[in-house]
Amino acid sequence: MKQNILKHLAIIMDGNGRWAEQQGLKRTKGHEAGAEVVREITTYCANHPTIESVTHYAFSTENWKRPKLEVEFLMKLLDRYLKKELATYQEENIRFVAIGDLSQFSPKLQKTIAVTMRETRDNTRLDQVLALNYGGRDEIVRAANRVLERGGKITEESLGAALDTPYRDIDLLIRTSGEQRLSNYLLWQLSYSELAFTPTLWPDFTPEELEGLIGDFEQRNRRFGGI
Numbered sequence: 001m002k003q004n005i006l007k008h009l010a011i012i013m014d015g016n017g018r019w020a021e022q023q024g025l026k027r028t029k030g031h032e033a034g035a036e037v038v039r040e041i042t043t044y045c046a047n048h049p050t051i052e053s054v055t056h057y058a059f060s061t062e063n064w065k066r067p068k069l070e071v072e073f074l075m076k077l078l079d080r081y082l083k084k085e086l087a088t089y090q091e092e093n094i095r096f097v098a099i100g101d102l103s104q105f106s107p108k109l110q111k112t113i114a115v116t117m118r119e120t121r122d123n124t125r126l127d128q129v130l131a132l133n134y135g136g137r138d139e140i141v142r143a144a145n146r147v148l149e150r151g152g153k154i155t156e157e158s159l160g161a162a163l164d165t166p167y168r169d170i171d172l173l174i175r176t177s178g179e180q181r182l183s184n185y186l187l188w189q190l191s192y193s194e195l196a197f198t199p200t201l202w203p204d205f206t207p208e209e210l211e212g213l214i215g216d217f218e219q220r221n222r223r224f225g226g227i
């Protein structure tokens with residue numbers, strides 16, 4: 001019997017660079033392959049009976065430290081991905097949501113993000129959330145400032161509601177590529193999450209592997225601090 005129902009899934013997609021290097025390819029090829037996997041996994045989630053949202057870590061506040069060419073490639077890939085994906089979002093009834101400090105992106109990319117959000121905002125089957133120029137600490141600081149600017153008092157409720165993802169607890173976090181860290185991801189929303197780590201590099205991650213990890217999650221005993 002299932003102990004848990006998975007509604008909110010988050011994924012740290014790690015290992016694109018290693019995947020490419022292992023095959024003698026440029027790191028950017030790994031990101032291209034990784035973007036295809038984002039599509040497959042999102043479609044799987046949209047067709048899953050209980051998943052309501054999937055939040056992918058696509059670009060962190062620390063990723064600006066990468067070589068300029070790699071950063072530029074990731075920006076272009078994202079722009080292309082969103083433009084191409086719009087048809088899928090509409091077909092699969094997926095709402096696209098971006099979280100993070102979007103103000104640092106080029107006006108062109110900001111526009112693509114805004115248009116994709118606007119065009120898909122009434123879709124209801126799945127929220128595909130992309131964390132872009134996202135950092136968990138940065139999100140909490142920006143939320144605190146929003147509450148203070150409105151003259152409010154900081155409470156769990158007011159701060160939670162002012163986050164980019166309003167007070168949505170993540171049920172399961174998956175990180176690929178064998179690393180076992182949070183890397184400043186969804187620090188507030190992961191407070192009671194179950195964690196799953198797999199050695200699979202992100203471009204090799206499949207809906208079948210995801211299904212296995214979900215099955216394992218459904219059997220876990222979540223106590224939320226109780227007994």
Ligand code: FPP
Binds near residue numbers: 078130
């Ligand atoms: C980690 O791999 C992945 C990222 C820095 C970003 C994730 C980006 C994608 C999956 C592709 C773009 C996404 C979309 C939605 C278009 P890494 O480069 O850190 O791998 P490594 O640790 O092996 O070097």
